Structures are given as structure tokens and as C-alpha cells.
Amino acid sequence: MIIQALDLGKVYQKGKNSIEVIKEFNHVFESGKMYLLKGASGKGKTTLLSILGLLDKPTSGKLLLNGKEIDFTKPGVLCDIRKAEYSFVFQDYALFENLSVYENLRLVYEDTDEKLDEKRIDDLLQKMNLSHRKYHRTAELSGGEKQRVAFARALLKDAEVFIFDEPISNVDEGNAQIIFDIMKVLKTTRMVMVTCHTSVFDNICDEIVCL
Numbered sequence: 001m002i003i004q005a006l007d008l009g010k011v012y013q014k015g016k017n018s019i020e021v022i023k024e025f026n027h028v029f030e031s032g033k034m035y036l037l038k039g040a041s042g043k044g045k046t047t048l049l050s051i052l053g054l055l056d057k058p059t060s061g062k063l064l065l066n067g068k069e070i071d072f073t074k075p076g077v078l079c080d081i082r083k084a085e086y087s088f089v090f091q092d093y094a095l096f097e098n099l100s101v102y103e104n105l106r107l108v109y110e111d112t113d114e115k116l117d118e119k120r121i122d123d124l125l126q127k128m129n130l131s132h133r134k135y136h137r138t139a140e141l142s143g144g145e146k147q148r149v150a151f152a153r154a155l156l157k158d159a160e161v162f163i164f165d166e167p168i169s170n171v172d173e174g175n176a177q178i179i180f181d182i183m184k185v186l187k188t189t190r191m192v193m194v195t196c197h198t199s200v201f202d203n204i205c206d207e208i209v210c211l
């Protein structure tokens, strides 16, 4: 997969006020690499990931997937591409709080043709030190536990592009190391985009994209 951002721009309009968050952003992203999108809080990391992940449309510029321009006016097409190619960890996790950890993970399979793989779910929960939480309601988990559930959920999907928005902001050092190790393997065959406030990802990413 190759994703090309050409002069991407994003302006949010609030009444008479407008704020330009992304300005003439250009970059080429390819599979087999991990990209760190870096910038201070409010610089537009999540906004840019939303556009690169086809969740939001730019106000200017183009986005090309494997050389083909994305038509942001076709939500159905965007949805199909997202389902087929992308997996996300959102900054706010976006878990179903009233469902158990297991139910959240199971839902991944309802969206695909893949067969439910109980062993894979159990292995991932074990890897993320969450086995004891499998049947707990997600709302009862700590922030770091929720973040690890979101990460496990993202890994269950056999996507081409993995987008991790601040995936370790709430986890302890030991669990962060586990996440690093998984990401290092993942990026050898897939495209990984990650944002982070600190410098912890600097050394394991192939490219740092500053916003």
C-alpha cells in the first residue's frame, strides 16, 4: 500500500471563526514502515490521522491510495476501503463501555468474513496482560486497561494500514514495551502510523513526520 498526501489542508469553521489545522501537508507513506506523527497538543495529529484514515475529509488537497485519488464525497466507498484496509486505535479508545472486553473483541469478526478465532483472542489478551479482565464490563476498567483492549482489538483485524493515535498514553512502562515489540513486528509487513506526545517512539519509527 502507498498513501500519498498532496497539499492536504484542513480548516475548521466555527461560526465566523476559522482555524487552519493542517496546511499544505505532503508526504508519501508506504507498507513496511512505521511513521511517527509528532507535534505538540493541538497541532493536528488526530485531525491528520482522521483524513489519512478516511474518517474525515480534507478542505483542500488530495489523497491517493495506490495511485488512485480518494473521492471524499462517497461515504459508502470510504467505508468499504476502511473496512478492508484499515485498523485503528483511537485516542479515546472508542470501546463499547457497556460490553465486556471479550464482546468488544468479538465484534471485530462481525464486520469481516473471517471466522471467529477464540484462541487468537485469548492469546492477545494474555499478551496484553488482560486475561483476568476478559468478561469484565469495559466501563469498569482503568484507562490503561481500556487502551490495551483497544490495541488488542486493532490487532485482531488483518489490515494493511494500522493507525495508532497515542497508543501508550495511559499504559505503564512494561505494557508499553510489549506494545513496542508488537508494533516492530507489525511494521515489517504493514504500514503503521503512530502519534505520541513524548520521544519514546523516535528510535523505533522509520520516519518522523513533524506537524
Ligand SMILES: Nc1ncnc2c1ncn2[C@@H]1O[C@H](COP(=O)(O)OP(=O)(O)OP(=O)(O)O)[C@@H](O)[C@H]1O
Binding pocket: 012, 013, 014, 021, 039, 040, 041, 042, 043, 044, 045, 046, 047, 048, 091
Ligand atoms: N471537529 C472539530 N471542530 C473544530 N475544531 C476542531 C475539531 N477537531 C479538532 N479541532 C481543533 O483542531 C486542532 C487540532 O486538534 P487535534 O485533535 O487534531 O490535535 P492533536 O495534535 O491530536 O492534539 P492532542 O495531542 O492533544 O491529541 C485543535 O485546536 C482542535 O481544537
Ligand SMILES: [Mg+2]
Binding pocket: 045, 046, 047, 091, 165
Ligand atoms: Mg490527538
